Amino acid sequence: MTTASSADHPTRRDFLFVATGAVAAVGGAATLVPFISQMNPDASTIAAGAPIEVDLAPIAEGQDIKVFWRGKPIFISHRTKKQIDEARKVPVASLPDPQSDEARVKPGKDQWLVVIGICTHLGCIPIAHEGQYDGFFCPCHGSQYDTSGRIRSGPAPTNLPVPPYQFVSDTKIQIG
Amino acid sequence: MSGPSDYQPTNPALKWIERRLPILGLMHSSFVAYPTPRNLNYWWTFGAILSMMLGVQIITGVILAMHYTPHVDMAFKSVESIVRDVNYGWLLRNMHATGASMFFVAVYVHMFRGLYYGSYKEPREILWILGVIIYLLMMATGFMGYVLPWGQMSFWGATVITNLFSAIPYVGDSIVTLLWGGYSVGNPTLNRFFSLHYLLPFVIAGVVVLHVWALHVAGQNNPAGVEPKTEKDTVPFTPYATMKDAFGVSCFMLFFAWFIFYMPNYLGEADNYIPANPGVTPAHIVPEWYYLPFYAILRSIPNKLAGVVAMFGAILVLAFLPWLDTARTKSSKYRPLAKQFFWIFVVVCVLLGWLGAKPAEGIYVIAGRVLTFCYFAYFLIVLPLLSRIEKPRPVPNSIADDVLAKAGKSAPMVSSVIALAVAGALFAGSAPSARAAEGQAAPPSQKWSFAGPFGKFDRGAMQRGLKVYKEVCASCHGLSYIAFRNLADPGGPGFSVAQSAAFASEYKVKDGPNDAGDMFERPGRPADYFPSPFPNEQAARAANGGALPPDLSLITKARSYPRGFPMFVVDLFTQFQEQGPNYVSGLLQGYEEKPPAGFTLPEGSSYNKYFPGHAIKMPNPLSDGQVTYDDGSPATVAQYAKDVTTFLMWTAEPHMEARKKLGLQVFVFLILLTGLLYFTKKKIWADAH
Numbered sequence: 014m015t016t017a018s019s020a021d022h023p024t025r026r027d028f029l030f031v032a033t034g035a036v037a038a039v040g041g042a043a044t045l046v047p048f049i050s051q052m053n054p055d056a057s058t059i060a061a062g063a064p065i066e067v068d069l070a071p072i073a074e075g076q077d078i079k080v081f082w083r084g085k086p087i088f089i090s091h092r093t094k095k096q097i098d099e100a101r102k103v104p105v106a107s108l109p110d111p112q113s114d115e116a117r118v119k120p121g122k123d124q125w126l127v128v129i130g131i132c133t134h135l136g137c138i139p140i141a142h143e144g145q146y147d148g149f150f151c152p153c154h155g156s157q158y159d160t161s162g163r164i165r166s167g168p169a170p171t172n173l174p175v176p177p178y179q180f181v182s183d184t185k186i187q188i189g
Numbered sequence: 190m191s192g193p194s195d196y197q198p199t200n201p202a203l204k205w206i207e208r209r210l211p212i213l214g215l216m217h218s219s220f221v222a223y224p225t226p227r228n229l230n231y232w233w234t235f236g237a238i239l240s241m242m243l244g245v246q247i248i249t250g251v252i253l254a255m256h257y258t259p260h261v262d263m264a265f266k267s268v269e270s271i272v273r274d275v276n277y278g279w280l281l282r283n284m285h286a287t288g289a290s291m292f293f294v295a296v297y298v299h300m301f302r303g304l305y306y307g308s309y310k311e312p313r314e315i316l317w318i319l320g321v322i323i324y325l326l327m328m329a330t331g332f333m334g335y336v337l338p339w340g341q342m343s344f345w346g347a348t349v350i351t352n353l354f355s356a357i358p359y360v361g362d363s364i365v366t367l368l369w370g371g372y373s374v375g376n377p378t379l380n381r382f383f384s385l386h387y388l389l390p391f392v393i394a395g396v397v398v399l400h401v402w403a404l405h406v407a408g409q410n411n412p413a414g415v416e417p418k419t420e421k422d423t424v425p426f427t428p429y430a431t432m433k434d435a436f437g438v439s440c441f442m443l444f445f446a447w448f449i450f451y452m453p454n455y456l457g458e459a460d461n462y463i464p465a466n467p468g469v470t471p472a473h474i475v476p477e478w479y480y481l482p483f484y485a486i487l488r489s490i491p492n493k494l495a496g497v498v499a500m501f502g503a504i505l506v507l508a509f510l511p512w513l514d515t516a517r518t519k520s521s522k523y524r525p526l527a528k529q530f531f532w533i534f535v536v537v538c539v540l541l542g543w544l545g546a547k548p549a550e551g552i553y554v555i556a557g558r559v560l561t562f563c564y565f566a567y568f569l570i571v572l573p574l575l576s577r578i579e580k581p582r583p584v585p586n587s588i589a590d591d592v593l594a595k596a597g598k599s600a601p602m603v604s605s606v607i608a609l610a611v612a613g614a615l616f617a618g619s620a621p622s623a624r625a626a627e628g629q630a631a632p633p634s635q636k637w638s639f640a641g642p643f644g645k646f647d648r649g650a651m652q653r654g655l656k657v658y659k660e661v662c663a664s665c666h667g668l669s670y671i672a673f674r675n676l677a678d679p680g681g682p683g684f685s686v687a688q689s690a691a692f693a694s695e696y697k698v699k700d701g702p703n704d705a706g707d708m709f710e711r712p713g714r715p716a717d718y719f720p721s722p723f724p725n726e727q728a729a730r731a732a733n734g735g736a737l738p739p740d741l742s743l744i745t746k747a748r749s750y751p752r753g754f755p756m757f758v759v760d761l762f763t764q765f766q767e768q769g770p771n772y773v774s775g776l777l778q779g780y781e782e783k784p785p786a787g788f789t790l791p792e793g794s795s796y797n798k799y800f801p802g803h804a805i806k807m808p809n810p811l812s813d814g815q816v817t818y819d820d821g822s823p824a825t826v827a828q829y830a831k832d833v834t835t836f837l838m839w840t841a842e843p844h845m846e847a848r849k850k851l852g853l854q855v856f857v858f859l860i861l862l863t864g865l866l867y868f869t870k871k872k873i874w875a876d877a878h
């Protein structure tokens with residue numbers, strides 16, 4: 014764009030070009046906002062992801078159920094004494110993702126394990142009461158979780174996450 | 190595209206690519222070094238504007254397709270949830286819907302420009318024909334896109350347009366069945382239209398590439414209509430044409446933004462906010478404004494087959510233009526007679542468009558026939574004849590001479606811009622005027638807090654309106670697009686999240702099945718929608734003397750009345766969009782105890798001044814003192830009507846405040862950008878003059 018006549022007012026001319034280019038660039042960047050933002054969950058999806066309540070009364074000891082929250086399966090296990098003991102016996106430091114069982118349940122509610130049932134390897138759904146640790150076994154690539162939902166062997170890097178939840182009464186929890 | 194490029198990259202990586210795929214050289218020779226006539230006026234920027242519009246339509250369209258559901262039961266609702274729930278969905282939808290109209294505005298200017306300056310003449314015949322093909326593809330795409338929201342106009346437009354093919358002798362009906370994929374317009378039709386509507390823009394993009402290729406082989410035409418001879422006649426495309434186009438595009442975006450942010454429904458039909466109903470045809474079927482001239486031609490011919498042939502012929506005749514007009518002089522600037530006939534032809538097209546929106550009766554039919562004759566006469570009689578008898582004025586020796594001679598006079602440009610703007614406004618605004626219902630008085634215009642570019646909803650009125658809805662309207666009318674959570678949305682009635690949850694819990698909502706397989710009732714939650722008073726349409730009709738109380742979510746956008754000439758032109762500038770609220774509030778106050786003498790009221794109906802046909806099944810719903818207000822507002826019918834209408838305007842467009850607010854920001858930005866581009870363009874062109 015350099016031509017002979019630009020020598021007259023080089024600075025003013027350059028300023029104009031830079032200003033125009035900058036304003037156009039800002040506009041272009043701002044335009045991207047709605048085009049990208051629309052990909053996020055919409056208002057109805059967010060509203061549908063509100064907390065849910067689950068009644069624990071019908072779950073017998075040794076049984077577990079699966080509920081869905083935000084499209085994710087949540088495993089709720091009513092653990093036996095034996096299962097709790099197994100989970101607490103193992104030295105925490107020896108685990109691939111060290112975390113005590115106490116830290117994974119609500120105080121005084123040791124029998125209730127609530128975890129998001131999605132394998133932390135690549136997202137398959139593990140099967141309950143299977144594998145060497147009587148916890149969860151993922152059929153996809155063989156990850157094994159114990160009765161606290163902690164990873165013990167296999168390719169998964171971390172423990173099954175505990176979703177946010179609290180007890181609203183003795184036999185009812187609210188997830189979310 | 191204009192011979193081998195002398196472009197030599199210096200960067201080694203680019204060099205490596207260039208030796209194997211000379212794409213940079215192609216870009217350079219097509220869009221940088223490409224010589225463009227130096228005397229092009231702003232009408233030539235519409236090519237760039239059209240490219241931008243195609244890009245806008247494709248990008249917004251691909252995004253809308255991520256959220257849209259092509260199914261007869263869900264299409265209408267999915268469009269509404271795009272507008273209501275998707276982040277910036279209202280913006281993307283407005284861009285796409287008004288973008289279609291803008292695309293046609295630009296293409297019509299582009300075509301008339303080609304017509305005026307003889308851009309179809311040797312050696313640009315193929316370039317022109319490719320343009321006609323693009324235009325045809327655009328019409329098909331636009332039509333199928335209009336069907337997708339599955340409103341009343343979508344459905345009946347699809348029915349009427351597909352039935353055009355039934356005029357074909359012998360095989361017509363089979364072709365129509367083939368198009369429908371059924372015995373009538375239905376789900377298979379919607380599905381294939383969606384598929385094709387997604388496909389065709391890419392076909393258009395492909396033909397555009399051919400169009401640009403042909404352009405770069407033949408070179409651009411120019412206002413003088415003489416081909417460039419020397420270096421002095423041209424300037425390099427970049428920066429000269431690029432900057433001029435950028436300025437033109439920016440001006441056009443201002444025009445576009447006016448519709449996106451302030452008049453999104455001006456070019457549409459209120460009836461399309463009523464979900465498709467295969468059992469009821471709207472009183473006046475009108476196509477989108479850009480088809481109106483052809484629709485007028487179709488209707489002016491009393492024979493079905495001949496009408497369809499004339500309509501398609503009106504478009505196809507354009508393809509033969511290079512051989513109908515054989516005059517050697519290209520530009521009408523130097524053809525005194527052709528120039529006059531050109532403007533007459535523009536007026537004929539505008540009038541045909543206006544007629545296309547009028548009911549096909551009386552004087553309109555006769556006028557339609559005369560104008561149809563004029564339309565074809567221009568191509569088949571006037572142009573061939575002029576080529577033989579007209580004495581053109583001498584054309585300049587070269588483009589450079591033309592540029593020199595022009596220094597001083599530029600008035601015709603301004604006057605033609607004004608003429609076109611007025612004509613365009615007339616044309617565009619003629620669509621709504623078609624829906625004249627006989628004997629229906631227009632409701633009085635009211636002052637609404639939400640009108641105008643800075644309009645905001647009156648929170649108090651909305652909260653009172655919600656109370657009126659809940660205590661009065663809700664016994665018969667649903668509000669099914671509104672969830673309780675919406676009451677706490679910004680720009681809404683101003684509930685807190687806790688208030689909206691409390692409001693929701695007062696409702697009983699059906700849910701289920703539970704573990705035992707039974708449906709059960711539970712208190713409403715914020716995510717639930719307002720429950721409808723009747724389980725289905727049959728129950729609603731049975732309880733209301735055969736009439737269906739319409740869902741009120743969209744009622745203020747689904748009702749309108751004709752504004753008439755010249756008001757609809759004025760509305761474009763004053764941003765008047767409040768026909769719906771005026772109608773709803775007028776209707777609520779328009780009941781009369783006794784019908785006027787000579788009017789026989791059918792059994793079970795009431796007389797209403799503003800209801801089309803006056804006999805309305807809904808008895809007068811409001812009376813003074815019926816709803817108790819606790820904020821001291823008068824408990825009168827007028828106040829109830831105003832409040833409930835304000836509330837229903839919000840339910841029809843929950844993001845209206847966001848739209849107007851963003852609109853202001855966009856305008857400030859675009860004005861700044863356009864100004865900067867203007868001065869940049871001026872600086873750059875200072876060297877060329």
Ligand code: FES
Nearest residue numbers: 132134135151154
């Ligand atoms: S996904 Fe579970 S082991 Fe790979």
